[in-house]
Amino acid sequence: xxxxxxxxxxxxxxxxxxxxxxxxxxxxxxxxxxxxxxxxxxxxxxxxxxxxxxxxxxxxxxxxxxxxxxxxxxxxxxxxxxxxxxxxxxxxxxxxxxxxxxxxxxxxxxxxxxxxxxxxxxxxxxxxxxxxxxxxxxxxxxxxxxxxxxxxxxxxxxxxxxxxxxxxxxxxxxxxxxxxxxxxxxxxxxxxxxxxxxxxxxxxxxxxxxxxxxxxxxxxxxxxxxxxxxxxxxxxxxxxxxxxxxxxxxxxxxxxxxxxxxxxxxxxxxxxxxxxxxxxxxxxxxxxxxxxxxxxxxxxxxxxxxxxxxxxxxxxxxxxxxxxxxxxxxxxxxxxxxxxxxxxxxxxxxxxxxxxxxxxxxxxxxxxxxxxxxxxxxxxxxxxxxxxxxxxxxxxxxxxxxxxxxxxxxxxxxxxxxxxxx
Numbered sequence: 001x002x003x004x005x006x007x008x009x010x011x012x013x014x015x016x017x018x019x020x021x022x023x024x025x026x027x028x029x030x031x032x033x034x035x036x037x038x039x040x041x042x043x044x045x046x047x048x049x050x051x052x053x054x055x056x057x058x059x060x061x062x063x064x065x066x067x068x069x070x071x072x073x074x075x076x077x078x079x080x081x082x083x084x085x086x087x088x089x090x091x092x093x094x095x096x097x098x099x100x101x102x103x104x105x106x107x108x109x110x111x112x113x114x115x116x117x118x119x120x121x122x123x124x125x126x127x128x129x130x131x132x133x134x135x136x137x138x139x140x141x142x143x144x145x146x147x148x149x150x151x152x153x154x155x156x157x158x159x160x161x162x163x164x165x166x167x168x169x170x171x172x173x174x175x176x177x178x179x180x181x182x183x184x185x186x187x188x189x190x191x192x193x194x195x196x197x198x199x200x201x202x203x204x205x206x207x208x209x210x211x212x213x214x215x216x217x218x219x220x221x222x223x224x225x226x227x228x229x230x231x232x233x234x235x236x237x238x239x240x241x242x243x244x245x246x247x248x249x250x251x252x253x254x255x256x257x258x259x260x261x262x263x264x265x266x267x268x269x270x271x272x273x274x275x276x277x278x279x280x281x282x283x284x285x286x287x288x289x290x291x292x293x294x295x296x297x298x299x300x301x302x303x304x305x306x307x308x309x310x311x312x313x314x315x316x317x318x319x320x321x322x323x324x325x326x327x328x329x330x331x332x333x334x335x336x337x338x339x340x341x342x343x344x345x346x347x348x349x350x351x352x353x354x355x356x357x358x359x360x361x362x363x364x365x366x367x368x369x370x371x372x373x374x375x376x377x378x379x380x381x382x383x384x385x386x387x388x389x390x391x392x393x394x395x396x397x398x399x400x401x402x403x404x405x406x407x408x409x410x411x412x413x414x415x416x417x418x419x420x421x422x
Contacts, residue, residue, distance in 0.1 A: 108293070111335040114373075121218040123334065124373040133222055134241045136210060136375015140294035140343045141249040149250035152398045153421050159387040159399075161298075161418040162205040168307060168381070170319035172350055175200040201239075202413035207346075207405050208371060208378040209412050211237035215372040222375065230410035239411035242377065243404065249343055251401030251420055252284070252295050255388050257302030259283035269306040270314070273325045274354040277333045287397040293341040296401050298420075299327060300384040304348040322350065327366075329353035334369035337376065345370070346379025346416070379416055387420050396422065 109116055109128065117127030129139045171177055178199040185191045202208070211230045214220040220229050220237060228234035256279055260266060267273065280299060284291070291297065303324065307315070318324075326349040327333060333353075337345060345352065353366040370376040391397045400421040405414035 108341055111338045114338070117223075120223065121215070121373070123331070123369065124218070125338070125375060126222045126373075129375070131222065133375065134210065134224075134237055135245055136221060136377070137341070137343050138242060138245060138247060138375075138377065140341060141247065142294070145250070145294040146248050149248070149400050152250055152396075153400045154396060155394075155422050157390060157422045159390065159420040159422070161382045161384065161387065161420060162415055163304065163381060163383045165199075165204045165415065167204055168315065168318070168350075170316065171200065171203040172319060172322040175203045178203070201406065201408065201411060201415060202380075205381045205383060205415055205418075206379065206413045207239065207242065207344075207403070207416050208367070208380070209237060209239035209242065209414070210371050210375055210377070211239075211410075212378075212412050213365075213367040213371045215368045218372065221372050231412065235410040238409060239405050239414045240407050240409050243407035243411075243414070247296070247344070247401075247403040247405075247418075249401060250292065250295050251399050252289055252291060252297055253287075253384065253387060253391050253397045253399075254280050254283045254297060254299045255287070255391065255397070256280060256283045257300050257305075258388065258392060259286060260302075262286075267301060267325055269303055269325060270323065271325060272323050272354045272356055272358075274328045275301060275325065277328045277330075277336060280327055281336075284397075287391075288395075289397045291340045291342065294343045295340070297337075297340075297342050297345045298379075298382065298384055298387075298401075299345065299347040299349075299352075300388050301325060301327075301347065301349055303350065304381065304383055305385055322355065324350045324355055326351050326353040326355065329357065329361075329366035330364050331369065333366060334373075337370065338374055342376065344377040344379065346382050346418075348382055348384045350381050352378050352380055379418075382416065382418065387422075390422060394422075 107128075109125075111123065114128075115121065115124045115126060117131070120126040125136070129136065133139065165178070169177070176198045179197045181195055181197065183193040183195065185193070202212075209230075210221045214226075214229070219226065224236050226232045228236045230236060230238040256275055257267070259279065259282060265279075267275070307318075310318075326347065357365060367378065370378055387399075391399075401418065402421070403416045403418040405411075405416060408414060
């Protein structure tokens with residue numbers, strides 16, 4: 001407001017000069033009289049009108065300038081906030097990436113560097129996460145990696161990955177069929193309860209606990225002796241270890257089934273055919289997604305889609321003799337899984353790998369490497385159809401994944417209760 005005051009002071013003399021000319025008397029008068037008349041006239045007329053006009057113009061100018069300044073400052077403020085926010089996001093990601101690199105890289109040996117503990121078999125990660133560890137590679141899901149994984153949430157879409165617990169029907173691998181009973185309280189008909197009989201936690205979508213398979217020659221994960229393992233005298237390596245800890249991190253989908261559709265390959269779901277590791281890698285490469293330490297890899301081969309549309313005869317035959325395709329079960333695959341330092345692997349296949357194994361290749365059972373040597377949980381018969389469709393639609397094959405297995409003390413497996421959040 002300092003400038004307007006200066007303008008008004010300069011304008012005042014001009015007003016008096018103009019006024020003195022405008023009110024000259026027609027008749028001669030003394031100099032003193034002229035001065036008196038001019039002064040009186042200047043007080044009565046022009047100064048008031050012109051001052052008010054100037055004040056109005058100054059006020060308008062100030063208002064316009066103020067508005068322009070406010071608008072400009074508001075724009076600058078919004079831009080500054082946007083820039084600060086963006087810089088903050090970039091800085092946060094950089095910090096997380098640095099923490100990730102620092103926390104993940106130093107003490108994770110490569111496959112060729114295993115074992116790290118004297119007396120452990122070749123290729124075994126016993127002792128990598130501690131001599132008393134019972135959750136294996138799930139240890140890779142550190143708090144920093146969980147925070148990082150949240151960056152994979154883009155749309156907020158949620159995909160439940162469990163099949164209904166009565167599918168497959170009849171169950172595979174000689175598992176029994178459960179019965180579901182709903183109970184009505186006799187003295188309170190408005191209350192319901194229910195229970196399951198003959199429930200096999202691994203009959204449908206499942207996690208294999210580390211106790212599920214031990215190496216026939218070298219034993220269970222981390223060298224835990226049989227008499228301490230669940231079902232063999234103790235309770236260790238049960239699914240309750242994963243249940244108490246919880247599973248959350250970045251999930252990645254390798255949609256091999258869609259990749260095969262695009263390149264003209266097919267899978268015979270009635271045969272124990274192995275999907276080469278090269279095809280899993282090619283599917284990931286085509287999707288443009290790179291594996292990171294601590295990822296939970298989901299591999300879709302299309303088995304669930306096949307099963308749900310199969311005839312009753314095929315389903316009955318699969319129950320009598322379970323023959324299924326899956327990924328290549330070999331040391332080469334095991335090496336690749338470990339060197340990518342995955343937290344876990346799950347598939348829509350009933351066994352992840354092709355079963356039964358050909359004669360002479362029984363010891364190449366991938367379950368031996370993953371469960372007994374790495375402590376890497378295996379998921380099977382997951383429902384990946386809806387998730388795969390959405391990934392194909394938006395081109396994003398990574399997501400936030402959570403899983404809460406049932407807390408069954410000493411349990412050998414559990415439904416995964418898994419969610420993929422995109």
